[in-house]
Amino acid sequence: MIRLLxxxxxxxxxxxxxxxxxxxxxxxxxxxxEARARAISKELRCVVCxxxxxxxxxxGIARDLRILVRERLVTGDSDAQVLDFIVARYGDYxxxxxxxxxxxxxxxxxxxxxxxxxxxxxxxFLRGWQTHLAAGKEIEPLSPTDRAELDALVERVAxxxxxxxxxxxxxxxxxxxxxxxGGTIDDNQAPA
Amino acid sequence: MRRLxxxxxxxxxxxxxxxxxxxxxxxxxGQRDASTIxxxxxxxxxxxxxxxxxxxxxxxxxxxxxxxxxPTIVNVFASWCVxxxxxxxxxxxxxxxxxxxxxxxxxxxxxxxxxxxxxxxNPYTAVGADIDGRASIExxxxxxxxxxxxxxxxxxxxxxxxxxxxxxIARKLMPVLEEVSR
Numbered sequence: 001m002i003r004l005l006x007x008x009x010x011x012x013x014x015x016x017x018x019x020x021x022x023x024x025x026x027x028x029x030x031x032x033x034e035a036r037a038r039a040i041s042k043e044l045r046c047v048v049c050x051x052x053x054x055x056x057x058x059x060g061i062a063r064d065l066r067i068l069v070r071e072r073l074v075t076g077d078s079d080a081q082v083l084d085f086i087v088a089r090y091g092d093y094x095x096x097x098x099x100x101x102x103x104x105x106x107x108x109x110x111x112x113x114x115x116x117x118x119x120x121x122x123x124x125f126l127r128g129w130q131t132h133l134a135a136g137k138e139i140e141p142l143s144p145t146d147r148a149e150l151d152a153l154v155e156r157v158a159x160x161x162x163x164x165x166x167x168x169x170x171x172x173x174x175x176x177x178x179x180x181x182g183g184t185i186d187d188n189q190a191p192a
Numbered sequence: 193m194r195r196l197x198x199x200x201x202x203x204x205x206x207x208x209x210x211x212x213x214x215x216x217x218x219x220x221x222g223q224r225d226a227s228t229i230x231x232x233x234x235x236x237x238x239x240x241x242x243x244x245x246x247x248x249x250x251x252x253x254x255x256x257x258x259x260x261x262x263p264t265i266v267n268v269f270a271s272w273c274v275x276x277x278x279x280x281x282x283x284x285x286x287x288x289x290x291x292x293x294x295x296x297x298x299x300x301x302x303x304x305x306x307x308x309x310x311x312x313x314n315p316y317t318a319v320g321a322d323i324d325g326r327a328s329i330e331x332x333x334x335x336x337x338x339x340x341x342x343x344x345x346x347x348x349x350x351x352x353x354x355x356x357x358x359x360x361i362a363r364k365l366m367p368v369l370e371e372v373s374r
Contacts, residue, residue: 047334060299061334064325089239089332091232117204124197 021058028070037070040082044069045094053096231351232332238266238346239330243320246297246305252319254294260346263372265293267316268328268338270300271308275355276337280312282356287315291369295319298328298336341365343372 022041028034041055046062054062054069065086072082086094098104142150233239238259245252259266267283269276287293295316297305302321309319322328331340334353341350350368352360 061325061329064329068326068329087232089232089329090334091332093232114204117200121197121201 021056021062022066023063026063026066026070028074033070033073036079037066037073040069040073040079041066043083043096044086045096047090047094231348233340233348234351236348238340238342238348239327241320241327241330243296243322243327246300246302246309246319246321250306250309250314250319251317252295252321254318254320256346258294258318259342260344262292262344263369264317264342265291265369266296266331266340266342267293268296268298268331268333268336270298270336271304272300273298273336277312279337279355279357280315282358282361284313284315286361287317292317296327296331296333297321298333299323299325339365341368341372
């Protein structure tokens with residue numbers, strides 16, 4: 001019973017179609033033109049909502065622009081002509097996919113350039129590390145003169161270092177592990 | 193060379209921060225607003241349009257040809273637009289100072305527009321009724337109110353989207369108006 005109720009509650013959610021901003025009176029009778037209109041609308045930014053396409057937006061101006069797009073398609077404009085018509089009035093800003101030109105080159109070039117720079121840095125770093133590791137494996141043995149000098153140095157340091165003082169009995173006593181007399185004391189236990 | 197490579201990312205990042213700080217705080221004294229949309233019409237001739245009057249009592253209708261021969265201001269407004277009402281006294285003052293201000297009545301009902309103008313005063317040289325909003329699209333209007341300055345040759349020189357304020361008129365509109373009036 002509960003399962004049935006659950007299914008019945010979910011049913012409308014599953015059956016619901018996505019809510020369209022495009023209103024029925026806007027839709028063209030010719031399905032091919034309508035499909036082109038939808039595709040164009042998805043490329044155009046709604047100028048009041050800014051991060052929605054006019055195809056998704058319920059704003060008044062988005063609706064006006066959708067109708068304009070359809071009117072121009074009906075009069076025989078190509079997709080590019082329709083886009084150009086709107087760009088001429090609202091600027092490149094209305095295109096959700098901005099074109100590559102003088103004003104926008106930095107926008108397009110910066111991300112690949114940065115990724116390239118990062119990859120280059122990683123490669124250079126890894127290479128340097130590898131040569132460093134490789135170099136470490138081939139340690140040259142000391143020459144006899146170096147060896148003699150090193151031995152002499154070690155001997156001198158050993159000779160010059162004063163012998164450690166004799167170990168104190170106190171130290172010996174305190175450094176030995178002891179157990180406290182009379183059992184353990186629990187610090188966490190509050191006095192009664 | 194190695195040191196250069198180690199410094200490069202830090203330098204790059206510092207540069208990026210500097211550019212962002214400059215855009216955010218410098219340049220225009222923090223006045224830069226990312227949500228303002230640049231107009232595609234600046235430096236181009238005013239678009240082709242021909243608007244009828246709102247009704248018989250209100251002087252108007254105007255078309256592209258009316259915006260030639262002297263500098264003009266085109267103000268996009270609607271009776272349903274509250275910020276338009278807020279800036280309306282300033283539009284009246286601009287008209288009093290001798291500027292030709294044309295009113296583009298955006299997607300309004302003629303009766304409502306006529307009533308609004310009767311109630312709050314009609315400072316406009318002429319008012320054109322853009323009932324379907326098509327002329328507004330020609331002007332690249334994104335919302336109401338919007339204000340354009342057109343020079344004597346009919347070239348669009350300035351656009352502001354949003355309600356005007358005295359400060360804005362003094363700082364932004366006046367320099368352009370003085371230049372085109374010369």
